Amino acid sequence: MKYEHFESVMEKIYGTFGRKIPEGIVIADVWDRVKSLPDAFMDFAHEKLRDEEKLPGNMGLALQRLWPEYLDKNPGIRSAHKDNEGCDNCRGLPGSLPGMFFVYGPDGHRYAVKCVCSRNASLAHWPAWTRSLALERGYLLHDPNTPPEEAVACPAPAPALLSFMGT
Numbered sequence: 001m002k003y004e005h006f007e008s009v010m011e012k013i014y015g016t017f018g019r020k021i022p023e024g025i026v027i028a029d030v031w032d033r034v035k036s037l038p039d040a041f042m043d044f045a046h047e048k049l050r051d052e053e054k055l056p057g058n059m060g061l062a063l064q065r066l067w068p069e070y071l072d073k074n075p076g077i078r079s080a081h082k083d084n085e086g087c088d089n090c091r092g093l094p095g096s097l098p099g100m101f102f103v104y105g106p107d108g109h110r111y112a113v114k115c116v117c118s119r120n121a122s123l124a125h126w127p128a129w130t131r132s133l134a135l136e137r138g139y140l141l142h143d144p145n146t147p148p149e150e151a152v153a154c155p156a157p158a159p160a161l162l163s164f165m166g167t
């Protein structure tokens with residue numbers, strides 16, 4: 001999501017309780033937990049949290065706990081493990097699987113990352129990524145040593161990885 005959107009919704013949430021949004025490391029921690037999620041998630045969180053009696057003490061955790069409910073209400077995001085199609089993030093990248101995709105360092109080193117649509121419980125502790133997050137962090141979506149048209153033809157990941165990823 002975009003930071004500007006995050007910040008403006010956070011102002012609304014805190015405003016509901018007559019508070020100003022926190023600064024520095026506090027807001028950075030909350031941002032860290034939600035930045036890979038879609039903008040619309042914050043609007044959903046606002047709708048939920050404005051009905052609470054009190055402002056949650058740990059906002060990052062409160063938001064994280066709303067994510068599964070948001071996914072349940074927006075099945076398109078997690079179509080991955082239901083119909084095995086993945087989402088717009090993980091679908092169509094070389095070697096990607098529903099719920100995961102690969103990013104490349106500038107040296108061509110390949111990393112498997114969990115997609116925001118992943119519902120794999122065994123990967124719950126992995127941070128979720130989007131394409132834009134990967135690009136922001138300086139990763140590439142294609143192997144820099146391979147032209148994109150060749151990269152598309154690269155072999156599928158080994159079965160062991162497939163079963164690890166729960167697909």
Ligand SMILES: [Zn+2]
Binds near residue numbers: 090098099115118
């Ligand atoms: Zn996905």
